[in-house]
Amino acid sequence: xxxxxxxxxxxxxxxxxxxxxxxxxxxxxxxxxxxxxxxxxxxxxxxxxxxxxxxxxxxxxxxxxxxxxxxxxxxxxxxxxxxxxxxxxxxxxxxxxxxxxxxxxxxxxxxxxxxxxxxxxxxxxxxxxxxxxxxxxxxxxxxxxxxxxxxxxxxxxxxxxxxxxxxxxxxxxxxxxxxxxxxxxxxxxxxxxxxxxxxxxxxxxxxxxxxxxxxxxxxxxxxxxxxxxxxxxxxxxxxxxxxxxxxxxxxxxxxxxxxxxxxxxxxxxxxxxxxxxxxxxxxxxxxxxxxxxxxxxxxxxx
Amino acid sequence: xxxxxxxxxxxxxxxxxxxxxxxxxxxxxxxxxxxxxxxxxxxxxxxxxxxxxxxxxxxxxxxxxxxxxxxxxxxxxxxxxxxxxxxxxxxxxxxxxxxxxxxxxxxxxxxxxxxxxxxxxxxxxxxxxxxxxxxxxxxxxxxxxxxxxxxxxxxxxxxxxxxxxxxxxxxxxxxxxxxxxxxxxxxxxxxxxxxxxxxxxxxxxxxxxxxxxxxxxxxxxxxxxxxxxxxxxxxxxxxxxxxxxxxxxxxxxxxxxxxxxxxxxxxxxxxxxxxxxxxxxxxxxxxxxxxxxxxxxxxxxxxxxxxxxxxxxxxxxxxxxxxxxxxxxxxxxxxxxxxxxxx
Numbered sequence: 001x002x003x004x005x006x007x008x009x010x011x012x013x014x015x016x017x018x019x020x021x022x023x024x025x026x027x028x029x030x031x032x033x034x035x036x037x038x039x040x041x042x043x044x045x046x047x048x049x050x051x052x053x054x055x056x057x058x059x060x061x062x063x064x065x066x067x068x069x070x071x072x073x074x075x076x077x078x079x080x081x082x083x084x085x086x087x088x089x090x091x092x093x094x095x096x097x098x099x100x101x102x103x104x105x106x107x108x109x110x111x112x113x114x115x116x117x118x119x120x121x122x123x124x125x126x127x128x129x130x131x132x133x134x135x136x137x138x139x140x141x142x143x144x145x146x147x148x149x150x151x152x153x154x155x156x157x158x159x160x161x162x163x164x165x166x167x168x169x170x171x172x173x174x175x176x177x178x179x180x181x182x183x184x185x186x187x188x189x190x191x192x193x194x195x196x197x198x199x200x201x202x203x204x205x206x207x208x209x210x211x212x213x214x215x216x217x218x219x220x221x222x223x224x225x226x227x228x229x230x231x232x233x234x235x236x237x238x239x240x241x242x243x244x245x246x247x248x249x250x251x252x253x254x255x256x257x258x259x260x261x262x263x264x265x266x267x268x269x270x271x272x273x274x275x276x277x278x279x280x281x282x283x284x285x286x287x288x289x290x291x292x293x294x295x296x297x298x299x300x301x302x
Numbered sequence: 303x304x305x306x307x308x309x310x311x312x313x314x315x316x317x318x319x320x321x322x323x324x325x326x327x328x329x330x331x332x333x334x335x336x337x338x339x340x341x342x343x344x345x346x347x348x349x350x351x352x353x354x355x356x357x358x359x360x361x362x363x364x365x366x367x368x369x370x371x372x373x374x375x376x377x378x379x380x381x382x383x384x385x386x387x388x389x390x391x392x393x394x395x396x397x398x399x400x401x402x403x404x405x406x407x408x409x410x411x412x413x414x415x416x417x418x419x420x421x422x423x424x425x426x427x428x429x430x431x432x433x434x435x436x437x438x439x440x441x442x443x444x445x446x447x448x449x450x451x452x453x454x455x456x457x458x459x460x461x462x463x464x465x466x467x468x469x470x471x472x473x474x475x476x477x478x479x480x481x482x483x484x485x486x487x488x489x490x491x492x493x494x495x496x497x498x499x500x501x502x503x504x505x506x507x508x509x510x511x512x513x514x515x516x517x518x519x520x521x522x523x524x525x526x527x528x529x530x531x532x533x534x535x536x537x538x539x540x541x542x543x544x545x546x547x548x549x550x551x552x553x554x555x556x557x558x559x560x561x562x563x564x565x566x567x568x569x570x571x572x573x574x575x576x577x578x579x580x581x582x583x584x585x586x587x588x589x590x591x592x593x594x595x596x597x598x599x600x601x602x603x604x605x606x607x608x609x610x611x612x613x614x615x616x617x618x619x620x621x622x623x624x625x626x627x628x629x630x631x632x633x634x635x636x637x638x639x640x641x642x643x644x645x
Contacts, residue, residue, distance in 0.1 A: 209628035
């Protein structure tokens, strides 16, 4: 068996549990700890059943054991507010944080767009933007790598069942962080993000609409090709990422309509929004693990 | 129905919901003229923003002629007797937009969510309350759930700090009994000091009847729109409602002749197309579809040759909610392809 890098997941909710399912299949990440704050949490019980060590003492419980268990990477699936407390503790301990909350303390990471940019940078905290960001920014980047984009706007529509209390309690964090990353990572000069929650039963599969306004007349052929290539890139880790319609060209407007079906690991397939988040986070963690294993990156507190 | 002696607060929507019917292109001069006339008529609350609320400026919903801030800065100073309100939909607008609006002198913030999703409004309702403005929770598409479920959501918004709740018939689908059941159930369970309102659309021609049913069941705030300028077949036509309330002896404080003149001389001439129960507006009410989908469906019909009526019926069947305008062109593309058209 090849060596793996030990990791912990904080937040035994939907996202943390789905991430655990995926991490158990990883060739480079070894999930050791699941960390929560509620001893009665079903997520902690599930993790225990899968053979993980668990604590209900939050970050304190983890930090007491992290060195002994050689934890090098922590996936934080709590909330933006809580991650702001965790981040300095993890950094002090020399543990790399992969932040699945919209706290956006570290640089944004959208794997098919800028994962390679993070290689060799020794970043101790990377942020996975938001589910809507992971699902849409690759499409913005697919247009902006062909020609300049003045403005990009994304509309993420998600099933009510798939939106947890953290997101609901601070939906502005979603809007702001996604808008910021649409510009910063997607390559548009200005970004806007809209999230719509739909309670239909049976739940709808995540839908994302991406509009770009190019500066000049869009090069239809090159943009269409770029979009199809980018869809294939995302499908490498989220097979259910599907171009439903478009690109439609209307003057300088370029629009694509995506559907994101999940793998159905822990969460149902309709919750593609959560799946693309956990898949992107794991892919990012694996890249960091590969660097650690290759000796090109030694996480440290300094 | 005996509602004689009841007091209601009327709230005009023409400069917010009416923005849908005007593709968000109302000019500053038009806003100022209408707001001045409404104020002279004694309308106590006047809503001003993009049709989709603060921050609604977008490709998805339409870019307005002016920013929310430009509209508010122009309108707030000319309104002397009444107050200006602003709508915000969490997921579209943020608390930053809300603070901007209050900074411009807005005295009432209405936080709108789909009727099952009240818990996304905690931040926004809390902020409005902290800023000391009249804080309204606005439950949209309220026909889609039963009174019991709706009430749970209303109580959540009340717990976040809303001093007024609205039952909103965004699709103009409700019949008077639907309104009565919802208003009565919620009224009995809110704190006595919490106000309760009704926002109607006229897609089935029920704007007046539904608003009366709401008052009869315990609502004390009613939304309407002068000349009915609003999404779909428009809102409850406010000048008509004022005349009816006069006949029924309800206290509302609005002068009938002044608001009639405003409707006839200012608002009707502003309309791109007469706001009426046309075929597609009727389908909105019949199929239970969000009223602002109207012009988008008509544009998709023109572009892709797919019947707007068929599009709207299918959007209703899929249980789309407010804000999902992006699904209209998507569906039109699917239907065009299925019909063998080149898209």
